[in-house]
Amino acid sequence: xxxxxxxxxxxxxxxxxxxxxxxxxxxxxxxxxxxxxxxxxxxxxxxxxxxxxxxxxxxxxxxxxxxxxxxxxxxxxxxxxxxxxxxxxxxxxxxxxxxxxxxxxxxxxxxxxxxxxxxxxxxxxxxxxxxxxxxxxxxxxxxxxxxxxxxxxxxxxxxxxxxxxxxxxxxxxxxxxxxxxxxxxxxxxxxxxxxxxxxxxxxxxxxxxxxxxxxxxxxxxxxxxxxxxxxxxxxxxxxxxxxxxxxxxxxxxxxxxxxxxxxxxxxxxxxxxxxxxxxxxxxxxxxxxxxxxxxxxxxxxxxxxxxxxxxxxxxxxxxxxxxxxxxxxxxxxxxxxxxxxxxxxxxxxxxxxxxxxxxxxxxxxxxxxxxxxxxxxxxxxxxxxxxxxxxxxxxxxxxxxxxxxxxxxxxxxxxxxxxxxxxxxxxxxxxxxxxxxxxxxxxxxxxxxxxxxxxxxxxxxxxxxxxxxxxxxxxxxxxxxxxxxxxxxxxxxxxxxxxxxxxxxxxxxxxxxxxxxxxxxxxxxxxxxxxxxxxxxxxxxxxxxxxxxxxxxxxxxxxxxxxxxxxxxxxxxxxxxxxxxxxxxxxxxxxxxxxxxxxxxxxxxxxxxxxxxxx
DNA sequence: GCAAGGTC
Numbered sequence: 001x002x003x004x005x006x007x008x009x010x011x012x013x014x015x016x017x018x019x020x021x022x023x024x025x026x027x028x029x030x031x032x033x034x035x036x037x038x039x040x041x042x043x044x045x046x047x048x049x050x051x052x053x054x055x056x057x058x059x060x061x062x063x064x065x066x067x068x069x070x071x072x073x074x075x076x077x078x079x080x081x082x083x084x085x086x087x088x089x090x091x092x093x094x095x096x097x098x099x100x101x102x103x104x105x106x107x108x109x110x111x112x113x114x115x116x117x118x119x120x121x122x123x124x125x126x127x128x129x130x131x132x133x134x135x136x137x138x139x140x141x142x143x144x145x146x147x148x149x150x151x152x153x154x155x156x157x158x159x160x161x162x163x164x165x166x167x168x169x170x171x172x173x174x175x176x177x178x179x180x181x182x183x184x185x186x187x188x189x190x191x192x193x194x195x196x197x198x199x200x201x202x203x204x205x206x207x208x209x210x211x212x213x214x215x216x217x218x219x220x221x222x223x224x225x226x227x228x229x230x231x232x233x234x235x236x237x238x239x240x241x242x243x244x245x246x247x248x249x250x251x252x253x254x255x256x257x258x259x260x261x262x263x264x265x266x267x268x269x270x271x272x273x274x275x276x277x278x279x280x281x282x283x284x285x286x287x288x289x290x291x292x293x294x295x296x297x298x299x300x301x302x303x304x305x306x307x308x309x310x311x312x313x314x315x316x317x318x319x320x321x322x323x324x325x326x327x328x329x330x331x332x333x334x335x336x337x338x339x340x341x342x343x344x345x346x347x348x349x350x351x352x353x354x355x356x357x358x359x360x361x362x363x364x365x366x367x368x369x370x371x372x373x374x375x376x377x378x379x380x381x382x383x384x385x386x387x388x389x390x391x392x393x394x395x396x397x398x399x400x401x402x403x404x405x406x407x408x409x410x411x412x413x414x415x416x417x418x419x420x421x422x423x424x425x426x427x428x429x430x431x432x433x434x435x436x437x438x439x440x441x442x443x444x445x446x447x448x449x450x451x452x453x454x455x456x457x458x459x460x461x462x463x464x465x466x467x468x469x470x471x472x473x474x475x476x477x478x479x480x481x482x483x484x485x486x487x488x489x490x491x492x493x494x495x496x497x498x499x500x501x502x503x504x505x506x507x508x509x510x511x512x513x514x515x516x517x518x519x520x521x522x523x524x525x526x527x528x529x530x531x532x533x534x535x536x537x538x539x540x541x542x543x544x545x546x547x548x549x550x551x552x553x554x555x556x557x558x559x560x561x562x563x564x565x566x567x568x569x570x571x572x573x574x575x576x577x578x579x580x581x582x583x584x585x586x587x588x589x590x591x592x593x594x595x596x597x598x599x600x601x602x603x604x605x606x607x608x609x610x611x612x613x614x615x
Numbered sequence: 616g617c618a619a620g621g622t623c
Contacts (some may be wrong), residue, residue: 041621055618057616074621082616087621087623114620169620176618184617196618314623322622517621525618 117165186601216479237425255422284376407437429456505563550566
């Protein structure tokens with residue numbers, strides 16, 4: 001009998017459906033001579049330090065460098081402390097039984113590094129020796145699954161992929177566990193001062209931005225505004241130049257030939273420019289963009305949004321949520337018209353859905369090459385039952401974005417008028433000529449600046465108009481805003497884009513810091529460690545966070561580049577490079593960061609002795 | 616007590 005193992009139940013169900021297997025058992029599905037089972041993500045993890053004899057936290061144990069790593073069942077916290085996750089244990093028993101009976105295993109975990117690791121950890125933990133083949137697909141439509149099965153790969157083809165995954169996993173353990181213990185022990189604070197390849201650069205970004213914001217010295221500057229009257233329609237224009245001191249601006253103001261100063265028509269229209277600007281629809285959502293939007297619109301945390309999405313997914317209302325792709329393939333696109341037709345009765349979007357059923361769909365979000373492990377988030381078309389307010393809000397963002405993404409472009413008329421009265425003044429206005437995709441949510445344009453007029457009256461070059469008011473505007477330069485969840489998620493995604501080293505930047509181009517599935521939990525970890533707090537919508541470092549930042553900020557572990565350099569080496573391993581060489585480098589780095597952190601912890605210890613209020 | 620990765 002052949003056993004097919006997927007990364008998660010939903011994929012196993014999809015595959016079983018294609019085979020026409022439908023006998024549901026505890027932990028697997030059976031039929032047509034196959035069994036279809038699944039994991040729940042990682043069921044196994046690298047064993048904690050005590051499994052290698054490092055029972056207590058102690059400087060004597062550092063650095064901890066296990067000869068050979070062990071695996072253990074995923075842990076959860078419960079009333080009795082940290083225990084084996086019962087769900088993982090139970091599913092592992094099911095898998096063991098099926099593997100024992102199997103003649104062949106077909107690996108259908110997600111097509112990527114972690115998917116490979118999820119299977120191999122199970123396989124090696126169970127000491128399984130059965131032959132296995134690999135199913136490698138990036139969408140779960142019937143056709144993609146069938147094609148994948150016609151094209152099964154030898155399991156051994158992915159040995160180097162497993163090697164790179166295993167190295168990633170061990171390296172994170174070695175660096176994270178050792179650096180954390182070193183800093184925590186040396187600082188003598190009794191609390192955990194955790195460090196890691198992802199969390200520490202994230203903390204560093206939040207702290208650096210906070211300090212930059214706090215130490216920012218605003219510069220004052222001045223502009224002059226005038227109000228122009230075109231046959232009773234008033235509009236505002238601002239001086240093209242800005243002025244360092246008020247006196248200078250006052251002089252400019254003085255030269256404005258307004259009505260009060262006795263000039264009936266003191267504003268001369270120098271130029272009128274009008275041009276259309278086309279805005280393509282936004283791409284479909286991936287997890288990160290949806291978390292950002294939910295944070296902006298509703299103030300949801302990344303963690304809340306993920307939780308709600310998981311619920312919608314488990315109830316089959318939306319497709320797989322932890323995706324990093326904003327595209328779908330042609331196979332999924334083929335199902336979109338029917339999907340849209342299902343929303344013509346929707347309370348908010350019914351009208352736009354109806355319009356879309358009669359239009360040619362925009363294919364900007366359709367690109368099979370940009371679909372990675374999973375495609376963009378879509379509604380499934382299942383009928384929504386009664387949802388809570390928050391669930392409905394997230395669901396509507398998914399549905400609304402689908403309608404936007406396949407809509408036509410928005411066309412805006414941008415008008416710029418230049419008026420001369422002494423100095424030059426400009427007014428700009430934006431009018432939506434064709435709403436296109438913007439009709440779906442019908443939001444006000446978030447990009448619009450304060451000084452912009454919605455619509456400008458029709459004026460003609462060369463005409464002279466009365467200026468009915470004038471004033472000096474006090475302005476000041478603004479610091480970069482503190483991070484909130486939305487801007488931090490964005491920054492994590494694009495972390496590495498500014499790395500100077502070409503190779504490291506290239507290695508990180510598809511990843512950023514963390515993954516879609518883990519970014520919400522990284523923010524929660526920093527909060528749990530008391531490194532950062534939520535202050536209104538912002539993420540702000542605590543005194544603890546700032547002092548940890550103070551001691552690590554120049555270390556590699558606080559730089560996004562560390563991930564870049566690992567990704568580069570891991571990719572080389574995937575294409576066959578030596579594992580041992582990388583492991584040696586990691587071991588060396590572990591030794592060095594451990595001793596650095598033991599020394600740095602001393603600094604924290606000295607600092608905490610200083611009188612309160614000094615920092 | 617600790618990482619980052621995956622998922623229910």
